[in-house]
Amino acid sequence: MKNTRITLKDLAKELNLSASTISRALVNHPAISEATKKIVQKKADELGFIPNSIAASFRMKRTQTIGVIVPRIDIHFHSLVISGIEEFAYNNGYNVTIFQSKDSLKREKEIIKILQNKMVDGVIVCLGIETQNCDHFKKINKSGIPLVFYDRVPTDFDANKIVINDFESAYLATEHLIKNGCTTIGHISGSQTTNIFKARLEGFKAALKKHHLPIEESLILFTKNLTYEEGVACAEKYLESPLKLDGVFCANDYTAVSVIQVFRKAEIKIPEEIAIVGFSNYPISRIIEPHLTTINDRAFQMGEAATKLLIRQIEEKDDDIKSETITLKTELIVRESSSRN
Amino acid sequence: MKNTRITLKDLAKELNLSASTISRALVNHPAISEATKKIVQKKADELGFIPNSIAASFRMKRTQTIGVIVPRIDIHFHSLVISGIEEFAYNNGYNVTIFQSKDSLKREKEIIKILQNKMVDGVIVCLGIETQNCDHFKKINKSGIPLVFYDRVPTDFDANKIVINDFESAYLATEHLIKNGCTTIGHISGSQTTNIFKARLEGFKAALKKHHLPIEESLILFTKNLTYEEGVACAEKYLESPLKLDGVFCANDYTAVSVIQVFRKAEIKIPEEIAIVGFSNYPISRIIEPHLTTINDRAFQMGEAATKLLIRQIEEKDDDIKSETITLKTELIVRESSSRN
DNA sequence: TTAATTTGCGCAAACGTTTGCATAACTATT
DNA sequence: AATAGTTATGCAAACGTTTGCGCAAATTAA
Incomplete structure (x- = not known):
């Protein structure tokens, strides 16, 4: 049972056929008769032939x-x-x-x-x-x-x-907040060197503009990596803000969860007093309480x-x-x- | 710029050396002089030689x-x-x-x-x-x-x-509950056809036995896949139990989170009235409130x-x-x- | 029957490496 | 100056496939 793998040649010898025929038979090549295909397949199974894909890749330049x-x-x-x-x-x-x-x-x-x-x-x-x-x-x-x-x-x-479409998704999410009566909406964004986060911010702004809401720059917070911890920090800033927010669109679910938790701890009712939307539909979004509205990003x-x-x-x-x-x-x-x- | 990849032979011809020398030079074989190694390496870089690992794998039977x-x-x-x-x-x-x-x-x-x-x-x-x-x-x-x-x-x-060591981990987790004053402890377990969950159950029981606590079979609940939803169902059963639990060891974090949420909603204080331990240290365990005690399974x-x-x-x-x-x-x-x- | 076509299969080359062995060119030892 | 030992390189085979081409046998057309 040691390392002597059966090869096409072995099969060929065994069946008095050529290696080419064996090869073609096994890949169901039209030029081979059904009869010999059967024979070959049977023998291959019998001897436990294992095709060597590496050799094939080598020959065909395709892996x-x-x-x-x-x-x-x-x-x-x-x-x-x-x-x-x-x-x-x-x-x-x-x-x-x-x-x-x-x-x-x-x-x-x-x-x-x-x-x-x-x-x-x-x-x-x-x-x-x-x-x-x-x-x-x-x-x-x-x-x-x-x-x-x-x-x-x-x-x-x-x-x-x-x-x-990050822009459109963000637009949709923001518009959803607006339609739910939010008028003072914050956004927690990611690094602006990354296009997707830039686009989400733009979508956010566009929705506000479209609905004639002012864009409050002080409510747009930037994070490096949109981590849970950064989210907590942002939420705390919101709490201290002179403007009373009634909605936040977060560029991902982690930060959204932070916001939920920080606001809840501050005894602010979600969604009654403030509505939250995340982004990505992470598993946690359907577990956190209240369950998080978010964007399914179709990973x-x-x-x-x-x-x-x-x-x-x-x-x-x-x-x-x-x-x-x-x-x-x-x-x-x-x-x-x-x-x- | 079309498909003519430089090969060892090309390098060989170019340098008036044999392919074997090139090959050996590139893998830093001791039998090749430093001088030629330099030459070869330089030429290889110059011509943009890309070694063909497939050919090598083929030859060496190692991928x-x-x-x-x-x-x-x-x-x-x-x-x-x-x-x-x-x-x-x-x-x-x-x-x-x-x-x-x-x-x-x-x-x-x-x-x-x-x-x-x-x-x-x-x-x-x-x-x-x-x-x-x-x-x-x-x-x-x-x-x-x-x-x-x-x-x-x-x-x-x-x-x-x-x-x-699932047994030991479960034992530890359970013992931790006991040391925190729990005396009526439940366990949410996974499919008993899977050894790891069997072992966790055994560890749970062993800890109880060791500390002379009774093993209440009615507090040991079995799920199929330890999903969040199954966890919710288990937690609700616990709520209806005539025995007043003061601790639960869950075979994973999802079910533990369910228990936390269901009990919280029932206005039962965690950990004061009931202590919860999960298993796996999933990200959610440090987000859920209260943060979940769990086993780091070292994935x-x-x-x-x-x-x-x-x-x-x-x-x-x-x-x-x-x-x-x-x-x-x-x-x-x-x-x-x-x-x- | 012969010619033309189709069908089924074999030959042999090629793919790019690696490696055991041979060999050439030195160096060191006597 | 001859021998042994060392160092650096080359030769050629082998790895297991796939595939273009050729050819014989079988089939069909004339």
Whole structure:
């Protein structure tokens, strides 16, 4: 039972056929008669033939593998995306190898090298926070490997991108607050070097403007990473504000949860006195009390869409690589934190 | 700029050396002079040489890749483990390709086939819920591919396993409740077909016994998947119980959170009237109010440990595959939900 | 029957590495 | 000056597939 894996040649010898015939038989090539296909398949099963994909990849220059680069795997959003990627890839005969950039540009570049060495058929990436310049991606793209970005996408070249409409989602969320009677609305935003947070802020402002509400700059708070702790700090600022807020739109769910908790502790009724909306539909949003109104950002679908687009580009013959941007529709999930019925 | 990747031969021709010399120079082989190593490296950089790992894998029968099979990627515990795996693997020159079994035995078997085809150097797996029989794993193991299980591990053969001591952790958690003055303690448990939940129940009982507290079977509730919703149902049962509980040990954090919320809504003070302990240290445990006392199950470290063990076995010459079980130490994280100080 | 077409299969090359062995060029030892 | 030892490099085979092309046999058309 030691390391002598059966090969095509072994099968060939065994059946007095050529290796080519065996090969073709096993992939159901039309030029082979049904009869011999049966024979070959049977013998293959019998001898426990294990096809050597590496040899095939080597020969065909195709690995049926897609590389994925995410900042971190243990961020729920990314794990959802990866889940969508794996699911779609698996169902279409591709495997997925994952890398964490840890938001390090250096590591991102290393990974790109590895992916080229390993000849992945395509790659899906969410940019690291350090990455301002995408030359390393341009290079791999030029070398013929299709690329799809999601969520944090490059702005300096037009690649394939899967995004949600952050502007519109934020607009919707804010408008929802307004329709629920809020007139003095705050916004907790993320780093303005990241486009998605910039867009959410713009959407927020646009909704206010549209409904003729003043934009109170003092109610727009900026955080670095939208952490729970930063959220707490923001909420406390709101408490001290001379303006009495009656609504907050938070750029993610963590900060929204902070706001809920801080305000509750201050004995301010949610949603009666202040309505809260988050962003991302994290699991906690349906657990926190009151349950949090939020935006479903379609992480799983994002993974699927990215993979679908990537595989299409991999399998398309014409090698003039077009670039496409797909914008996924989000959805406002209304829960108690904003429902003044 | 089209598909003509530079090869060793190209470099060889360019430098009037043989391909073997180039190959050896690039891997820093001792038999090559420093002088030529310099030359070769320089030329390689100059021409943008990209080593073809597939060819190398083909030749060496080693892919520097480890396969990972998890039930689902988007479960936080697994995403943490995977994160640990990727981190350790990356730092040791291995790549990680992931698969989701979706708890399907059929899919698990398919994946095993793929992993053999692709000649991964080793595999890390958390068994799917359907998997009672590990013959497919035994087979791949026999074929010389090292295997490490984590969390949900097989009982019917002795493989490499990374686990935590569920019994001891549960014992500790329960004892903590007792030391905080609880005398009537409930336990919300998971499916008893899963060993880890069986062990947690046993640990719970053992602690009670040790401290001469009666084991009230009616306070031990079983759920199927330890979901938040099941937790709510359990908590409601507790409310209706004739026995007045003053503590609950939950087999995971989701159910613990349910209990907190249901009891709070019933205006029962936590931890004064009832103390709660969860299991896993999910992010929500430090957000829910009161913050949840729980067990740190060391998911990330589990991934690291699994990978470390796996790589050791891959790189060990002697091919008599030993099997090892590593038990990670857990840690009780005391927070407000159980602190009656 | 012969010619033309189709069907089924084999030959052999190629993919880019790595590696055991041979060999050439030195250096050191006698 | 001859021998042994060392150092640096080259040769060639091998890894297991896939695939273009060729060819024989079987089938169909004439």
